[in-house]
Amino acid sequence: GESVGLHLPTLSVQEGDNSIINCAYSNSASDYFIWYKQESGKGPQFIIDIRSNMDKRQGQRVTVLLNKTVKHLSLQIAATQPGDSAVYFCAEPMDSSYKLIFGSGTRLLVRP
Amino acid sequence: DAGITQSPRHKVTETGTPVTLRCHQTENHRYMYWYRQDPGHGLRLIHYSYGVKDTDKGEVSDGYSVSRSKTEDFLLTLESATSSQTSVYFCAMSPGTGIEANEKLFFGSGTQLSVL
Numbered sequence: 001g002e003s004v005g006l007h008l009p010t011l012s013v014q015e016g017d018n019s020i021i022n023c024a025y026s027n028s029a030s031d032y033f034i035w036y037k038q039e040s041g042k043g044p045q046f047i048i049d050i051r052s053n054m055d056k057r058q059g060q061r062v063t064v065l066l067n068k069t070v071k072h073l074s075l076q077i078a079a080t081q082p083g084d085s086a087v088y089f090c091a092e093p094m095d096s097s098y099k100l101i102f103g104s105g106t107r108l109l110v111r112p
Numbered sequence: 113d114a115g116i117t118q119s120p121r122h123k124v125t126e127t128g129t130p131v132t133l134r135c136h137q138t139e140n141h142r143y144m145y146w147y148r149q150d151p152g153h154g155l156r157l158i159h160y161s162y163g164v165k166d167t168d169k170g171e172v173s174d175g176y177s178v179s180r181s182k183t184e185d186f187l188l189t190l191e192s193a194t195s196s197q198t199s200v201y202f203c204a205m206s207p208g209t210g211i212e213a214n215e216k217l218f219f220g221s222g223t224q225l226s227v228l
Contacts, residue, residue: 042221049216101157101171
C-alpha cells in the first residue's frame with residue numbers, strides 16, 4: 001500500500017540527468033546527517049551519511065553536500081536511473097541521542 | 113529486509129480494541145525502534161529500545177506501549193486503538209555503539225494499520 005504522503009515536494013528529472021535533492025535542518029548543533037531512500041511499499045533504506053566535520057562525501061553515484069553556514073544538506077544523484085524513483089528523506093539525531101528525526105521527504109520521479 | 117521482519121503486514125481493527133504489532137530481528141542488534149509514517153508528518157519516532165527491558169519514549173508515544181523481553185523481539189501495543197492511530201508502522205534496528213546508536217537504521221517493510 002501507499003506508505004508516504006500524497007503532497008510531498010516532487011522533483012521530476014529525465015533519465016540520465018543529475019538530480020539534486022535539498023534538505024534544510026534547524027539544529028545548528030547537529031553533527032551527523034543521513035539520507036534515506038524509500039521505495040513504494042517498502043521501509044526506508046540507508047543511502048549515505050556525513051559528519052559535520054566534512055563538507056562533502058561521495059558514494060556510488062551519490063554525493064552529499066553539507067553547508068553548515070546556512071544549515072543546508074543536499075543529495076546529488078548522478079546519471080539518474082528509473083530505479084532511483086523514490087521518496088528521499090534527510091535525517092539527523094535529536095539532541096545527540098539515540099532518536100533519529102526525519103525530514104518530510106522529497107519524491108523523485110524519473111522520466112524515461 | 114536485512115534480517116528484520118514485521119507482522120502482520122496489514123491489519124484492520126475497530127476503535128477501542130487492543131492491537132499488538134511485532135518486530136523480529138535476526139541480527140542481534142542492540143537498538144530497536146518503532147516509527148509511524150503519516151502524510152504530511154513523515155516518519156515520527158514512537159518508542160525505542162536500547163536493550164532487553166530497556167525502552168524509552170519518542171516524539172509521539174501517547175497511546176502506545178512497548179516491550180522487549182528478548183533481543184530479537186520488540187512489540188508495539190496500542191492499548192485501545194483510535195482512528196488517529198491509523199498509519200503505517202515501521203520497525204527499525206541498529207547495531208550502534210554509544211551515542212551513535214542511531215546510525216544506519218535498518219527498517220522493516222512496515223505494517224499498514226487501519227482503525228475503523
